[in-house]
Amino acid sequence: MPNLTRKEFLKQSLLASASLPLLSSVSEVVARPLLIPSESSGLTTNEVFWANVRQQFSVNPEVVNLNNGAVGPQSIVVQQSHIKMYEESNAAPSHFMWRDVDGKREKLRAELANLLHCDKEELAINRNTTEGLGTVIFGIQLEAGDEVVVSDFDYPFMLNQWKQRSERDGIVLRQVQLPLPIEDNNEVVDLYRKVITSNTKVVHLTHVINWTGQIMPVKEITKMAQGLGCEVIVDAAHSLAHIPFSFKEIGCDYMATSLHKWLGAPFGTGALAIKKNKISSVWPLLSSWEPKSGDIRKLELLGTRSFPAEMAVLDAITFHQNIGLDTINNRFNYLKNHWAEQVKTLKGFKFHTSLKSDFSGAMATFSIDGLKAQEIADFLFDTDGLHVGVVDWNGLNGIRISPHLYTSLDELDRLALALIKLLNR
Ligand SMILES: Cc1ncc(COP(=O)(O)O)c(C=O)c1O
Known part of the structure; x- marks a missing residue:
């Protein structure tokens, strides 16, 4: 087994998974039932529930997709019906x-x-x-x-x-x-x-x-x-x-x-x-x-x-209605705050998004003094397989993080840790 850098490893595992017959593999999966608790209160932070939601998607675990605002993945039931x-x-x-x-x-x-x-x-x-x-x-x-x-x-x-x-x-x-x-x-x-x-x-x-x-x-x-x-x-x-x-x-x-x-x-x-x-x-x-x-x-x-x-x-x-818009919106805000709270006071960090739920949902954008957004994005992907959105528009050069229903707290902790690592380089 050759000694691969993290970047090479990710590239190869992506290629390997891309070469799998994706359509037949998804159509052969027996979709696990989406288990919805009858009581919707407390769902925002019910990680057992969200782990079950994650199982409804065919995400590649090698890449932490934090750019869902660009285009979202379909759940397995949607792919299979299609x-x-x-x-x-x-x-x-x-x-x-x-x-x-x-x-x-x-x-x-x-x-x-x-x-x-x-x-x-x-x-x-x-x-x-x-x-x-x-x-x-x-x-x-x-x-x-x-x-x-x-x-x-x-x-x-x-x-x-x-x-x-x-x-x-x-x-x-x-x-x-x-x-x-x-x-x-x-x-x-x-x-x-x-x-x-x-x-x-x-x-x-x-x-x-x-x-x-x-x-x-x-x-x-x-x-x-x-x-x-x-x-x-x-x-x-x-x-x-x-x-x-x-x-x-x-x-x-x-x-x-x-x-x-x-x-x-x-x-x-x-x-x-x-x-x-x-x-x-x-x-x-x-x-x-x-x-x-x-x-x-x-x-x-x-x-x-x-x-x-x-x-x-x-x-x-x-699929959307089974979970419910209020539950989804609360979860999105919870996920956003989960990573943002861990990094917002770091030196040189600037948020271009209000974190209040009246003014944002799942997505938030930040920049770091002295670092170009592309540099930050490359570091996050190369060191930890974190795929983020690069924003470069109208004088704003930053990183947009957009988690989705299947995003785990663990993945967001990885993001926060990688950003701390970046600042301590
Ligand atoms: C605000 C906004 N409008 C329009 C679009 C275009 O969407 P689509 O490519 O689905 O037409 C996007 C895509 O990201 C968007 O962010």
């Missing part, structure tokens, strides 16, 4: 995939509407947040000179889409500068109010900012902006199955989310919610029999895509 429908579809795709698998579309619409707290007739099923928001950004009526308000911490793809619309149609982008982290909702509302003018037609908001995990007061901003005559679009890529919210309560006009982040649905699944009275004025991005129809289904004519992936979303919803 594989089963995939296999059934392949028996004769135009027959089984289009007829049987896609036959559950209206059920899925109702279940997703229930999760987002919108009407079933307000919900379109699509592939991701980028597509959902792109449908709105390119589909709503705007004229040259109309203003759209965005922020410097909105997601780059959305800013790009707005820039493209601005170049093409002459709309004007105005940007709010967000001094993150913020713990004062009134201050945030004021920042947005100040850039809105009589020409502003749209305010684009990110509910949970991906760079730091900051939860924005979208309900309050929406109320203020609509009062000034604007429509409001919410990027909820990180909200679903992560923090409690309701489309109806926020009151925004448009909202898109990805189901492959915190809900643990198959990659390439998303949802778009549009207020009923706005649907007819959104031009479909791709195709439609009746572009001006008030039927939300006009936004689902995306061409051929994977219906097994879409329909396995139903299994992800069941």
Whole structure:
């Protein structure tokens, strides 16, 4: 056996596991039952329960994945359901995939509407947040000179889409500068109010900012902006199955989310919610029999895509609901605080996220004076197999930690210890 450095060892074990027939191995696993105690109080810190939750996932124990905010893994039951429908579809795709698998579309619409707290007739099923928001950004009526308000911490793809619309149609982008982290909702509302003018037609908001995990007061901003005559679009890529919210309560006009982040649905699944009275004025991005129809289904004519992936979303919803959003959100905050409390007073450490549950959920971002984020990330991976997110945006160079339901306290202790080791190098 050659003497491998830790980095080489991790690389080889990753390669070895990647060369396993992953699909057949997951489909052959006998999924252990998810055991839910009848009493939900105390679940946040019930490590026996969370160890059982961890068994529901097929995570590679050699890599401690602390970058779940990027894209989340699916539980074994979701993977197996997906594989089963995939296999059934392949028996004769135009027959089984289009007829049987896609036959559950209206059920899925109702279940997703229930999760987002919108009407079933307000919900379109699509592939991701980028597509959902792109449908709105390119589909709503705007004229040259109309203003759209965005922020410097909105997601780059959305800013790009707005820039493209601005170049093409002459709309004007105005940007709010967000001094993150913020713990004062009134201050945030004021920042947005100040850039809105009589020409502003749209305010684009990110509910949970991906760079730091900051939860924005979208309900309050929406109320203020609509009062000034604007429509409001919410990027909820990180909200679903992560923090409690309701489309109806926020009151925004448009909202898109990805189901492959915190809900643990198959990659390439998303949802778009549009207020009923706005649907007819959104031009479909791709195709439609009746572009001006008030039927939300006009936004689902995306061409051929994977219906097994879409329909396995139903299994992800069941998995999520079996644990429950409140339990999940409490656990996420508990995990975040578990590692953050151990390192926050270390020399040179700076948090770019408020750790309070009103302002963040699972994700938190830090930097260390004198160290580049990539340097920290490399150290964590090379010494301890800890995979973290590197944030480099708008002057913020830091490390984002995003645990998930299957993350153990032991893994977070390893993170804290590795950071202490790094500072004592
Ligand atoms: C805030 C935010 N919006 C949108 C997206 C894009 O999501 P997707 O790639 O699923 O379209 C992301 C992805 O990380 C995000 O963090």
